[in-house]
Every structure is written in structure tokens, then in C-alpha cells.
Amino acid sequence: MKKAIIFLIVLFSQITKIYAQDLASNLSISWELKENNYEGKSQFLASFIISNRGEKSVDLQQAKLYFSYPRTVVSVATNNAKFENLSGEFCRISFGDAFKALAPKASITITYLANGKSMNYTDAPSGLYLVFNQNLSKTYPIKNFKVNAIPAQEKASLKLSPEKVFDKNKAIADIPLTQLQPILPAPNVYQAKTGFFKLNGLVSLNFDADFEQEATFFNQEINQLLGKSLAINNQNGEAQIVFKKIVGLAEEAYQIKVEAQQIILSATNPKGIFYAVQSLKMMFPVNSWAKKQNEIVIPCADVVDAPRFAYRSFMLDVARNFQTKQQVLKILDLLALYKINTLHFHLNDDEGWRLEIPGLPELTEVSAKRGHTLNDKENLHPSYGSGGEVDQFPGSGFYSKADFIEILKYAKARHIQVIPEIETPGHARAAIKAMDARFEKFKIAGNLIEANRYLLRDTLDQSIYKSVQGYRDNVMNIALPSTYNFIEKVIDEVAEMYKTAEAPIKTIHLGGDEVPAGVWQKSPAIQSLMLKENIKNYDDLWYYYLAKANEIVKSKGFYLSGWEEVAMRKTKLDGKAIYIANPDFTTQNFHAYVWNNVWGWGQEDLAYRLANAGYKVVLAPVTNFYFDLAYQKDADEPGLYWGSFVDIDKPFDYNPLDHYKTAKEDVQGNPLDTNIFKGKERLIDFGASNIVGLQSQIWSEKIRGPQELEYMLLPKLLGFAQRAWSKTPEWVLTENKVEADTAYQKDWSWFVNILGKRELPRLSHYAGGFNYRIPTAGAQIIDGKVVANIQFPGLKMMYTTNGVEPNLKSEIYTAPIAAKGIIKFKVFNAEGRAGRTVEIINP
CATH class of the missing domain: 3.30.379.10 (Chitobiase/beta-hexosaminidase domain 2-like)
Known part of the structure; x- marks a missing residue:
């Protein structure tokens, strides 16, 4: 009888598994934007369309749909569908009675309202999978998922017109290859x-x-x-x-x-x-x-x-989405070629810990892996489209100690210093969950001393907060001695790897950014600390933490680096909270990496204020050097866009010591109202002496592998290299606007010509070849004919007049086109790889 019961249980389990697999494979899901600025507000309407492609009815009530989604859903218009944000971008939809019998070939639409806007396909949900009630640990990926075309009423505002591209390109001169000075960055x-x-x-x-x-x-x-x-x-x-x-x-x-x-x-x-x-x-x-x-x-x-700036850096985020060791080595080859001498390595964040730390195996056993979980005990939950399956690249992955030492040696041979970033105390969810797992392991073994040695949270803390990325459990508790034990342990092990590699290390970057309001306020450990140290308000806890962290870093022979918050103090003016340069640490050699200069947000002068106050400042402005931001305002162009649109002209145009002078576009890519700079602090000579150098960066939330990384990085990185190495350009030094514009256009024409005729062809093969972005063509109707142009002279523009997609056998553009109707253009490199197609109608 017992064997029969076991047999029936196994049989039922197999039947249930087959049913679930069949159901998941027969479902297709699409997502579509319906309307931005819905009801005239900063909100949008969108839908999931779930279709049954099978021959039998589907009972969705027995399943839940999980996915990553970057927007906050306000309400769901569809009855019996429940939307939940579980943590960060980790979301799910539960299905009610209305979904019990989805008939064959039938579809059902779930419409919802969300805050903000949705402007490109990067905004769409990703990493969809189902979990069935019968087996809550088994996941079934939705393999038939697509993002629908933009509705006609939204298309005009979300598509970049070929006319606008044409207008930006029209002043570019086509310079013969023989007349191009060939070295980039340009030598003195x-x-x-x-x-x-x-x-x-x-x-x-x-x-x-x-x-x-x-x-x-x-x-x-x-x-x-x-x-x-x-x-x-x-x-x-x-x-x-x-x-x-x-x-x-x-x-x-x-x-x-x-x-x-x-x-x-x-x-x-x-x-x-x-x-x-x-x-x-x-x-x-x-x-x-x-x-x-x-x-x-x-x-x-x-x-x-000789270089203009001694510090020329690129930050690579491998925490949000991982990159392999081989890809990191390839990026180091690229940095070396363009004389970029620093790799800022962002190794941990809320969504992943990427470096093996001897003695703390949980960091990689738990927090280097993502997959379906509701408790994060064995791995972190999915983020950024990583899906339900555990150990899937790029959501999961880490560098072993041997890997990291190899990276350090490789960088040293190319005269590149590697700066490790260990995010503290915020952006630390991965570390916190790993140390929770360690705590449980030693607690079960009865060793409470060891269990508490590296614990990063107060287990009695009832504080309520929400980080910018939507987490409620991602900040280390800075009252715990175990938090500092953890920081010191990690620094010691990282320093040992540098010693083994015989690689230079002068600083540890401790992050320090985006600690949300409300954190620590209901922590008994924090209350005890404030009483003991006579700390009057919660904001002052930040300076206590920085002093402690600085002591640890200095004791190891390093100086402390961090994001801009490490140099700022929160105070009040006329009852309103403001931030000023913190006088406490100006003599401590803190290096502040300043990203926040978003035009119109009010902090346009932050980097200059901190440098003028005495802090060593690395300029890392979002408006010009955040390479994960979309190239252009175009629904088909991947990337984020919250702080700017960043094409190759943005890093090329940047004027480090007076960035007001060369700012051209606002957050939306429109002409900038320069009145926003009135009253903003300018860089004095003393402040200029504190500008350490420049840093570009790629955050990897939406980058799912090496091809996407290279697309977002190149050719933007070449504009950065030019600005970081080459001497101050004539168009910055010239006060006469007409003369400055002429000098700029000459410089810009050289730059885009050398890219199209030398650098991009080189990068098609250098270090195995790179997946650089190939631009879209510009086109405009002039005197009844279609005239086209290109951002990088030297690439080929092919076109068709019969509605088909251009290919290498199509006509090459050489002169204005008189044909009427739809004219399609596509830009190709010498290897036959192409950019996106654009079209223009000649009536």
C-alpha cells in the first residue's frame, strides 16, 4: 500500500510537471504601451496580452507570473488580476476567477496604470516566468514574449526623425583620409x-x-x-x-x-x-x-x-548584470589602446556580489546567484530580467580569487590601475543577504559568536524605508561592530589579492551613495549608539559612519573614495533641507566621484562646490559620461534616459573646468535654457587644482551580455578618451562665439571622420572585434529630392525606393534621390554589419 501511494504521488507530480510545461509553452505574452501622459498626468497606460496558442483551455488561476519591471504600477484596470511589487524590480501578477478557463486561441488583456512614462523598449517588462501552485519551487520561462510596436498616436513623440539626425550631421565635412591626423586621442x-x-x-x-x-x-x-x-x-x-x-x-x-x-x-x-x-x-x-x-x-x-588629466577612468558595473573574466580582459585591451589608465570595478550592489572573499563563502554561494526565491536564503531573487532559473548568465556569476588576480596582472601589464568598489552602507542588499545566510548557518551550529561576527543588520530593526531602486532591506546597520568587521575583512582579503598580483592599489572605493530617508530610525542598536556617542539627529549618523570607515581604510595604507555623498553634509536653510560641502573631511584626502549635474535638477555646480571646498573630485557627470544612457530619444534605441541622452557628441563636447559653457541639451534632448546656470558656483583656481580627472561609467541594469555592453560603450568611449587625454581645445579657450563655433566644427569633423575611416574599421577586428553602434542615417527633403547624410563619413549608406529593407546589394547613396514614396536608408560598415533602418516619405 505504501509503495502504491508513493507511486501515485510520483505519477501525479510527473503529470503536473508535464501539464505545467505544456501550459507555459502554449502561452504567448506580449506587452504594449497604450498612452503616455494619460489623463494629462505623469503616468502611462500599458497592457499585457496573454494568448493561449494551444488546443486546450488554460487555468491561469493555478499560476503566478513573475518578471522584472522598472515602473511603479498605480492600479490595474482588469478585474481579478493583482499586481505586486515584491522588492526592487521583482514583480508578480496573480490571476483570479476570470482567468480560470482561457480558451484555445483566445487572449486576455491586463491593462494597468503606472507612474512616469515609457519611452523605449528598455522600459518593457523582462525575464517573465510562471510558477504553479502545485510546485512553488519550479519555474517555467515564457519563451514567447514580445514587445509590440508603438501605437501610432505615441510614435511621433517617441521616434527620432531622420530630419533631426540630418540637421545634427549637416555641418560635418567629409575629410580625405590622407588629410586626417591619425592618432586618437589627438596628441599635443x-x-x-x-x-x-x-x-x-x-x-x-x-x-x-x-x-x-x-x-x-x-x-x-x-x-x-x-x-x-x-x-x-x-x-x-x-x-x-x-x-x-x-x-x-x-x-x-x-x-x-x-x-x-x-x-x-x-x-x-x-x-x-x-x-x-x-x-x-x-x-x-x-x-x-x-x-x-x-x-x-x-x-x-x-x-x-602628454595627457591633460592624470586620472582617466572607466567604471564597469558587473553587479547588476555580470560580465565574464574574458570580457573584462577585452575591455582592458580597449582602455589601454585609448590611454585610459583606470578601471573602476563596481563589484557589488543590491543585485549581486561578484568577487570571491576567502572566509566568507556565502558572498558568492548565495549572493552571486539569482533565481526564483521569495526569501533570498539560497540565492537572490531575479532582477533586471534575469529570470527564474538559478545560475543563468548574466544574472549570476562571480570572479574567483584566481580570476581577480589574473585581471589585476593583465591590467598592470597595460599600466591600468584597478580600483575596487565595495558598496557600503547602502546598495548592500547582496552582502546583507549573504551574511544573513552565514548567521543562520552558525546559529544552527550553536556558535553565536561566529554567527554575529559579520552580521550586517540589526535583527530587531523595524525601520521603514525605500531606496531609489525600490528596496526596503539594502542598508547595513552602522551601529553594529560586525558591520565594520565585515568591511575590514573584505578590504584585507582584497588587499591580499593585489599583493599577490603585485598590482598597485592606493584607494578603496566604498560607494556611500543613495542611503534612503527613514533608514535606522527604529533600530535599537542605532538608538543605543546615538545615546552613547551623543548624536543628536539621524543625519549625523552618516558622519559617524564615514569617520569609522575612514579609520579602517587609512589603517590599511589607503585613502577613501566614494560617490559625492561622502563629501556632503545635510543641513537646513530657512527650514528646508540642503546639502553643503562637509567641512569634517576636507583634510582627509577623500576622493569624491560626482555624477549629479543633471541640467535643471539644481545640482549643476555640485562638483565645483566640492572642489572649491577642498575635496579631491573626479568628474563623472551623468549628462555626458553615463554610457548606459540611450544614444538618442528614439523608441527603438536601447538604454535608460533619466539623466540625459548620451550620444558620442556628449563626451566629446564636455568642458571639464566650465561645463556650463558647452552644455547644449536638457534631459529630454531639447535645446537647453542656459538661464538655469545663473547663480551657480564656478570653479576657482584652487578648486581646479582639486579636479583629479574624469570618469565615464556603464551601469548594467539593462545590459545583458558583452554585445550590449560594447554597443553602449562604443563609440562613446572614444569621445571620452579625447576629452580626458588631449589638451584643452581651441573652441573652449576662444571667447569669440563665431570663432569658437568654427574651431569646434573643424575639431568635430576631424573626430567623426577619424572614427568612420580609421577607428571603427580598426575596432571591427582589434582584440577580437567589438560590437560598436552603427548610427542611423539622416535624411531630409530639399527641393523635392531626398538628401541624406551620416554621422561618421567613411561608412556606407544604402537605400531602397521599393519598400524593402536595404542590404549590401541595394543602391549606395551618392547623390540626392528624386524618387517618390517611401525611401529607406541603412548604414553599413565594411564587414556588412548595419545600424537601424530609417525611412522618409517623399510626397
């Missing part, structure tokens, strides 16, 4: 000479002893291009490349002299020689990386160069 001096140096297997490589590492590295690259290495220190060779040490140049400065029989790279420091090599590579033909070469012909020239 480039003097073209007549003749060429021929790099082949007969060339010898000679170097001073101090530059042996750089020479060896260069020779390895030449071996990849030519299939053979150069002879070393052969003084009798007919043609030579010489790495020469000279006295008196700055650390990263260099000189190059290319003659017909000799190339001399000169520098005082190995960093300078390394950057001389990168510039020399820029002078190679762009197809040098496409296949093995018999010979590389380099034009003769003299180059003298």
Missing part, C-alpha cells in the same frame, strides 16, 4: 613628414633596460600581426624600432619620431613608452588586425604628447 603635436617606415620581419627591436617589459609586450603584439617576432637588440639591422629612455618628461609623456629606416619612441617612464606604443599602433593601417600581414606601412611623422 603631430607633424607629418614625407615617406614611410616598413614594419616587417627584417626590422629589429632595440630598447633600454628600463623598457624591457613594454618592448616585450609590443613584440608579442607584432608577432600576432606579422606571424613572427622582431629580432631583439640587433644594432646592425637595416631598419630599427628603438625604445629610448630620456630625462625630464612627465610620467605619461612620450615622443615619437618615425623615419624611413628608424622609429624612435622616447620617454622617461615606462608608462610613457607604453602610450607611445599605443599611438604608434594608431598609425598602422586600420586593417592590420583583420588578418596576418606581410608588412605594415607607417607614415613618417614627429609626435610630442
Whole structure:
């Protein structure tokens, strides 16, 4: 009898599983935006359409639909459908009686109202999966999900017109390749000479002893291009490349002299020689990386160069969505080529912990994994479309200790410092949940001392808060000694990895941003701390934490870095809360990374105020350097857009020491009202001395793999590289507006030409090739004909007049088109990869 019961239970379980799989596979779900600015308010109407493609009725009442969604739902218009936000972007819909029998081939629509707006397909729900009541631990992904086309009434406001693109491109001059100075970022001096140096297997490589590492590295690259290495220190060779040490140049400065029989790279420091090599590579033909070469012909020239800013950084967020070790190494190759000398590595956040820490295995066992859960005990819940299955890339993943040491060594060989960011005390949900798991493990074992050693929350805390990203449990409790035990433990283990890698480390970035209001206010541990330390109000707890964290960081021989909040103090003026530069830490060498300059938000001068007050400031402005933001205001363009739209012109245009002067567009991409800058603090000479450098960044909420990362990063990064390295441009220094505009247009034309004709073709193959964004064409009707243009001269525009999609066999655009009707354009690179199609109607 017992065996029969077990058999029936197993049989029922199998039947239920088959039924659930069949149901999930037969369902298709689509999502559509219905209307923005609904009822004239900052809200929108949207719908899920659930369709039964099978032959049997479906009982959705037995299931719940889980997904990631970035908007706050206000109400659901459909009866018997319940929408819940569980945590962050983790949401679910429960189905009532109306969904008990969804007939074959039938559909049902769930319409809801949400706050804000929905402007591109990045805003849509993602990572949909079902969980059935019969087995709450088993998930079934919705494989048939699509985002519907934008309704006609919304399309006009959400689509970028080809006319607007045309208008932005129309002043670009098409410069012949032979007239383009070939090095990017542009050197201080480039003097073209007549003749060429021929790099082949007969060339010898000679170097001073101090530059042996750089020479060896260069020779390895030449071996990849030519299939053979150069002879070393052969003084009798007919043609030579010489790495020469000279006295008196700055650390990263260099000189190059290319003659017909000799190339001399000169520098005082190995960093300078390394950057001389990168510039020399820029002078190679762009197809040098496409296949093995018999010979590389380099034009003769003299180059003298040094960077404008000593700190040139890119921040990569691997916490929200992971990137593999191999992809990080590829990004390091890219940074090195364009003389970016720092990788700011964002290793943890609410949604993931990505670095193995010896002694704290729960950080990666629990918090490096995402998948369906309602308690986060074994893994974190899904975020940013990672779905219900555990261990799925890019939601899950981490770097082992060996991986991280390899990354550090790889970066060091390319003269790139890696700054680790360990988010504290906010954005710490992943760490908190991991240490909860550790607490439970040791508590069950009866070891309460060890259980509490690294606990990050007060178990009696009843505080109510909500972070910007929608979390109610993501802030470390700064009254607990165990919180500081945790921070010190992580710093010690990270420092040990740097020591093993023999890699430089000067600072630990501790985050410090976006701690929400209401946190800690009902924590008994906090109440005791405030009484003990005579802390009068909750805002002052922040300065207590910073002082403690700074003590730990300094005791390890480092200085503290953090986001702008580490340099700010909350106070009141006329009864209203305001932020000022905090006088407490101006002498502590805090490095404040300032992102908030959103035009119109009121903090346009924040970076300058902090620098003028004495803080070391890294300029990381959202308006120009947040590369996860969409290139353009276009429903088909991926990316966020809350702080700006960031095409390649935004980093190129940025004027670090007076960003009011070159600001052009507001948050919505419209012409900027510069009156918002009236009364804003400007950078004084003392403040300018505190500007450490520039940093670009990619936050990875909506980036699901290397292809999307590269699309958002390139070619924007090249505009950043130009601004971070090259000297102050003439169009910034010129006071006469007409002369400044002329100088700017000349500079901009050179830049976009060198991208289209040299850099993008190079990047199609360099380091294995990159998935850079190919722009859309611009088009306009002039005198009855369709005239088209392009952002990057050198790429090809193909078009059709018969309604079909352009391809490489279509007509190439060379002159205005007289044909009537729908004209479609698409831009292609030399490898045949294309951007999006645009169309214009010639009536």
C-alpha cells in the first residue's frame, strides 16, 4: 500500500510537471504601451496580452507570473488580476476567477496604470516566468514574449526623425583620409613628414633596460600581426624600432619620431613608452588586425604628447548584470589602446556580489546567484530580467580569487590601475543577504559568536524605508561592530589579492551613495549608539559612519573614495533641507566621484562646490559620461534616459573646468535654457587644482551580455578618451562665439571622420572585434529630392525606393534621390554589419 501511494504521488507530480510545461509553452505574452501622459498626468497606460496558442483551455488561476519591471504600477484596470511589487524590480501578477478557463486561441488583456512614462523598449517588462501552485519551487520561462510596436498616436513623440539626425550631421565635412591626423586621442603635436617606415620581419627591436617589459609586450603584439617576432637588440639591422629612455618628461609623456629606416619612441617612464606604443599602433593601417600581414606601412611623422588629466577612468558595473573574466580582459585591451589608465570595478550592489572573499563563502554561494526565491536564503531573487532559473548568465556569476588576480596582472601589464568598489552602507542588499545566510548557518551550529561576527543588520530593526531602486532591506546597520568587521575583512582579503598580483592599489572605493530617508530610525542598536556617542539627529549618523570607515581604510595604507555623498553634509536653510560641502573631511584626502549635474535638477555646480571646498573630485557627470544612457530619444534605441541622452557628441563636447559653457541639451534632448546656470558656483583656481580627472561609467541594469555592453560603450568611449587625454581645445579657450563655433566644427569633423575611416574599421577586428553602434542615417527633403547624410563619413549608406529593407546589394547613396514614396536608408560598415533602418516619405 505504501509503495502504491508513493507511486501515485510520483505519477501525479510527473503529470503536473508535464501539464505545467505544456501550459507555459502554449502561452504567448506580449506587452504594449497604450498612452503616455494619460489623463494629462505623469503616468502611462500599458497592457499585457496573454494568448493561449494551444488546443486546450488554460487555468491561469493555478499560476503566478513573475518578471522584472522598472515602473511603479498605480492600479490595474482588469478585474481579478493583482499586481505586486515584491522588492526592487521583482514583480508578480496573480490571476483570479476570470482567468480560470482561457480558451484555445483566445487572449486576455491586463491593462494597468503606472507612474512616469515609457519611452523605449528598455522600459518593457523582462525575464517573465510562471510558477504553479502545485510546485512553488519550479519555474517555467515564457519563451514567447514580445514587445509590440508603438501605437501610432505615441510614435511621433517617441521616434527620432531622420530630419533631426540630418540637421545634427549637416555641418560635418567629409575629410580625405590622407588629410586626417591619425592618432586618437589627438596628441599635443603631430607633424607629418614625407615617406614611410616598413614594419616587417627584417626590422629589429632595440630598447633600454628600463623598457624591457613594454618592448616585450609590443613584440608579442607584432608577432600576432606579422606571424613572427622582431629580432631583439640587433644594432646592425637595416631598419630599427628603438625604445629610448630620456630625462625630464612627465610620467605619461612620450615622443615619437618615425623615419624611413628608424622609429624612435622616447620617454622617461615606462608608462610613457607604453602610450607611445599605443599611438604608434594608431598609425598602422586600420586593417592590420583583420588578418596576418606581410608588412605594415607607417607614415613618417614627429609626435610630442602628454595627457591633460592624470586620472582617466572607466567604471564597469558587473553587479547588476555580470560580465565574464574574458570580457573584462577585452575591455582592458580597449582602455589601454585609448590611454585610459583606470578601471573602476563596481563589484557589488543590491543585485549581486561578484568577487570571491576567502572566509566568507556565502558572498558568492548565495549572493552571486539569482533565481526564483521569495526569501533570498539560497540565492537572490531575479532582477533586471534575469529570470527564474538559478545560475543563468548574466544574472549570476562571480570572479574567483584566481580570476581577480589574473585581471589585476593583465591590467598592470597595460599600466591600468584597478580600483575596487565595495558598496557600503547602502546598495548592500547582496552582502546583507549573504551574511544573513552565514548567521543562520552558525546559529544552527550553536556558535553565536561566529554567527554575529559579520552580521550586517540589526535583527530587531523595524525601520521603514525605500531606496531609489525600490528596496526596503539594502542598508547595513552602522551601529553594529560586525558591520565594520565585515568591511575590514573584505578590504584585507582584497588587499591580499593585489599583493599577490603585485598590482598597485592606493584607494578603496566604498560607494556611500543613495542611503534612503527613514533608514535606522527604529533600530535599537542605532538608538543605543546615538545615546552613547551623543548624536543628536539621524543625519549625523552618516558622519559617524564615514569617520569609522575612514579609520579602517587609512589603517590599511589607503585613502577613501566614494560617490559625492561622502563629501556632503545635510543641513537646513530657512527650514528646508540642503546639502553643503562637509567641512569634517576636507583634510582627509577623500576622493569624491560626482555624477549629479543633471541640467535643471539644481545640482549643476555640485562638483565645483566640492572642489572649491577642498575635496579631491573626479568628474563623472551623468549628462555626458553615463554610457548606459540611450544614444538618442528614439523608441527603438536601447538604454535608460533619466539623466540625459548620451550620444558620442556628449563626451566629446564636455568642458571639464566650465561645463556650463558647452552644455547644449536638457534631459529630454531639447535645446537647453542656459538661464538655469545663473547663480551657480564656478570653479576657482584652487578648486581646479582639486579636479583629479574624469570618469565615464556603464551601469548594467539593462545590459545583458558583452554585445550590449560594447554597443553602449562604443563609440562613446572614444569621445571620452579625447576629452580626458588631449589638451584643452581651441573652441573652449576662444571667447569669440563665431570663432569658437568654427574651431569646434573643424575639431568635430576631424573626430567623426577619424572614427568612420580609421577607428571603427580598426575596432571591427582589434582584440577580437567589438560590437560598436552603427548610427542611423539622416535624411531630409530639399527641393523635392531626398538628401541624406551620416554621422561618421567613411561608412556606407544604402537605400531602397521599393519598400524593402536595404542590404549590401541595394543602391549606395551618392547623390540626392528624386524618387517618390517611401525611401529607406541603412548604414553599413565594411564587414556588412548595419545600424537601424530609417525611412522618409517623399510626397
